[in-house]
Amino acid sequence: MSSIILFSLLFFICCPPCFSLPKGPSDPNSLYKSFLECLPTSSPQPDTTFSSVVYSSATNSSAYTKVLLEHIKNFRYNTTSIPKPAIIITPKKENHVQAAVICAKKLNIQIRIRSGGHDYEGVSYTSSEKTQFMIIDMFNLRAIDINVGTETAVVQAGAHLDELYYRIWEKSKVHGFPAGACPTLGIGGHISGGGYGTMIRKYGLTIDHVIDAKIVDVKGRVLDRKAMGEDLFWAIRGAGGSSFGVVLSFTVKLVPVPKVNTVFRVTKTAEAKAVDIVFKWQSVMSTIDKDLFIRVLLQPTQEKNKKTAQATFMALFLGDSTRLMGLMSKSFPELGLKKEDCFEVSWIQSNLFWSNFDYNKTKLDILLDRHTDVVKFLKRKSDYVQTPIPTQALTSIFNKLGELGKIGMVFNPYGGRMNEIPADATPFPHRAGNLFKVQYSLSWKESDAKVTENNMNQSRVMYEFMTNYVAKNPRSAFLNYRDLDIGVNKGDGFNSSKVYGGKYYQKEF
Ligand SMILES: Cc1cc2nc3c(=O)[nH]c(=O)nc-3n(C[C@H](O)[C@H](O)[C@H](O)COP(=O)(O)OP(=O)(O)OC[C@H]3O[C@@H](n4cnc5c(N)ncnc54)[C@H](O)[C@@H]3O)c2cc1C
Numbered sequence: 160m161s162s163i164i165l166f167s168l169l170f171f172i173c174c175p176p177c178f179s180l181p182k183g184p185s186d187p188n189s190l191y192k193s194f195l196e197c198l199p200t201s202s203p204q205p206d207t208t209f210s211s212v213v214y215s216s217a218t219n220s221s222a223y224t225k226v227l228l229e230h231i232k233n234f235r236y237n238t239t240s241i242p243k244p245a246i247i248i249t250p251k252k253e254n255h256v257q258a259a260v261i262c263a264k265k266l267n268i269q270i271r272i273r274s275g276g277h278d279y280e281g282v283s284y285t286s287s288e289k290t291q292f293m294i295i296d297m298f299n300l301r302a303i304d305i306n307v308g309t310e311t312a313v314v315q316a317g318a319h320l321d322e323l324y325y326r327i328w329e330k331s332k333v334h335g336f337p338a339g340a341c342p343t344l345g346i347g348g349h350i351s352g353g354g355y356g357t358m359i360r361k362y363g364l365t366i367d368h369v370i371d372a373k374i375v376d377v378k379g380r381v382l383d384r385k386a387m388g389e390d391l392f393w394a395i396r397g398a399g400g401s402s403f404g405v406v407l408s409f410t411v412k413l414v415p416v417p418k419v420n421t422v423f424r425v426t427k428t429a430e431a432k433a434v435d436i437v438f439k440w441q442s443v444m445s446t447i448d449k450d451l452f453i454r455v456l457l458q459p460t461q462e463k464n465k466k467t468a469q470a471t472f473m474a475l476f477l478g479d480s481t482r483l484m485g486l487m488s489k490s491f492p493e494l495g496l497k498k499e500d501c502f503e504v505s506w507i508q509s510n511l512f513w514s515n516f517d518y519n520k521t522k523l524d525i526l527l528d529r530h531t532d533v534v535k536f537l538k539r540k541s542d543y544v545q546t547p548i549p550t551q552a553l554t555s556i557f558n559k560l561g562e563l564g565k566i567g568m569v570f571n572p573y574g575g576r577m578n579e580i581p582a583d584a585t586p587f588p589h590r591a592g593n594l595f596k597v598q599y600s601l602s603w604k605e606s607d608a609k610v611t612e613n614n615m616n617q618s619r620v621m622y623e624f625m626t627n628y629v630a631k632n633p634r635s636a637f638l639n640y641r642d643l644d645i646g647v648n649k650g651d652g653f654n655s656s657k658v659y660g661g662k663y664y665q666k667e668f
């Protein structure tokens with residue numbers, strides 16, 4: 160917990176001098192010139208390549224726009240009214256990052272750090288403040304070095320998750336890595352915000368497998384774990400990297416995976432007792448074999464003129480289908496899983512399955528394609544559930560989803576390894592005692608202000624509706640499912656450090 164103190168220290172040590180610095184030029188052209196002049200003088204090594212990695216809105220308009228849009232992964236933030244960075248730097252070397260941090264401070268420009276650009280509220284490339292800001296865009300720094308002997312990997316911040324999975328697979332068929340299920344997530348944001356995936360019950364979170372890191376701190380120094388110290392190293396594993404520095408790379412420990420794994424996807428309608436099965440699922444998941452992960456997706460539907468929801472059960476089992484069938488008939492017969500619902504796959508194929516690729520027909524090198532995501536307009540919120548939601552309440556949740564018509568919910572099971580890791584081992588405190596995490600999920604394609612407004616409203620209405628069924632005191636949230644609604648001042652003694660601290664870290668500070 161001491162990193163919270165550290166955060167305040169960094170903030171206070173750095174900020175008073177920042178306030179007294181002269182403001183950088185406000186006209187974008189001169190700002191660009193001043194920044195380019197500053198960079199070589201602030202670089203620890205002589206460097207003549209800066210002008211090829213700096214894009215200015217004024218000077219390089221079309222190249223700048225291309226770079227800016229490339230990693231805007233939520234179209235809600237692709238509008239002209241959203242403030243744009245004055246400068247984007249796309250570092251190719253560590254000293255580019257160091258010089259950028261030092262010069263941003265000298266010229267008093269705020270920094271946003273972007274790796275994969277998947278932030279649900281666009282905070283890696285937008286600003287709510289009036290001051291000039293720049294983006295340090297990490298996509299060029301994406302080297303991955305796998306060492307099977309030591310079972311470790313050094314991954315640069317700009318690499319995507321599926322690139323890491325692919326590179327592991329190239330070297331070993333019996334190793335994997337416990338991280339997210341969306342292929343193009345950036346390492347920098349995903350890991351520093353916690354990170355979880357379909358092996359969470361077996362191996363815990365992504366941050367539980369980080370053994371070293373390299374960051375550029377506020378003074379422009381490159382620090383590894385030893386140099387940064389355990390407090391800062393603790394903080395960047397779950398409290399969001401951008402509060403503490405620019406993550407250059409993480410060193411992670413790989414985990415063993417079996418050669419044969421099993422996946423399934425089974426949908427149950429309300430009529431086929433979806434409510435009862437979801438009810439049972441809640442308690443089964445906390446204690447069942449760690450090799451099994453079953454996610455539930457609730458989606459609105461209409462059955463015989465009644466608006467309700469259906470439940471899809473999507474699973475990864477780290478083992479073959481015979482063992483899985485034995486486990487299911489013993490502990491979760493309500494689902495009625497059949498052998499023909501089960502597909503045996505390699506671990507890397509299971510990643511294709513979770514990304515909704517056809518794992519039989521799709522060539523694995525699609526994982527190296529950096530543009531496979533279907534970008535849409537997105538809104539997400541999150542909650543934790545600690546006591547099973549009764550069937551009656553589940554029925555009303557199904558009906559509410561049906562009535563609203565667009566919003567879906569994803570239940571992600573905890574239990575297993577998550578129960579064994581202390582709440583303060585990392586900044587991520589939602590461990591033992593949590594049955595599952597809820598994600599409120601809305602994605603749409605229409606570029607229409609009315610549609611956006613209606614969908615944003617649906618997410619808030621459903622969130623309100625769930626109040627009685629989810630963890631309270633504090634009602635909690637997952638940092639990686641960024642949701643700026645929770646920071647909106649509703650009057651009533653609102654205190655942002657209390658609210659964010661409570662929800663994300665279960666600690667008011
Ligand atoms: C389709 C989709 C599926 C998802 N699935 C999962 C999932 O399965 N599991 C899960 O845990 N999460 C999931 N997420 C959430 C995801 O982990 C977060 O959005 C994560 O922050 C994305 O990282 P990024 O680098 O792509 O994002 P960015 O938008 O680039 O960054 C996100 C945040 O991290 C900061 N940051 C980025 N890079 C650095 C760096 N190098 N140094 C310091 N700070 C940095 C940014 O400033 C910003 O605050 C999903 C998101 C999407 C859009």
Ligand SMILES: *[C@@H]1O[C@H](CO)[C@@H](O)[C@H](O)[C@H]1NC(C)=O
Nearest residue numbers: 210211212213214218219222
């Ligand atoms: C931006 O424009 C300047 C001036 O034309 C040019 O020197 C520089 O190379 C351009 N930067 C990039 C990254 O293309």
Ligand SMILES: *[C@@H]1O[C@H](CO)[C@@H](O)[C@H](O)[C@H]1NC(C)=O
Nearest residue numbers: 224228234236237238239606
């Ligand atoms: C995103 O913005 C760019 C530039 O304004 C525009 O060309 C593009 O059509 C936008 N995309 C969407 C989906 O709105």
Ligand SMILES: *[C@@H]1O[C@H](CO)[C@@H](O)[C@H](O)[C@H]1NC(C)=O
Nearest residue numbers: 499501502503517518519520
């Ligand atoms: C994938 O291939 C296997 C073996 O040929 C087959 O049994 C299975 O049905 C296929 N799965 C899908 C989703 O097509």
Ligand SMILES: *[C@@H]1O[C@H](CO)[C@@H](O)[C@H](O)[C@H]1NC(C)=O
Nearest residue numbers: 562563612613615616617620
């Ligand atoms: C939000 O949706 C609810 C329920 O559908 C509706 O009653 C309410 O008027 C909406 N609010 C806004 C601000 O649109």
Ligand SMILES: *[C@@H]1O[C@H](CO)[C@@H](O)[C@H](O)[C@H]1NC(C)=O
Nearest residue numbers: 653654655656657658667668
């Ligand atoms: C907000 O809450 C924190 C923690 O309880 C407290 O230390 C701080 O003084 C509060 N700030 C304000 C402005 O009330």
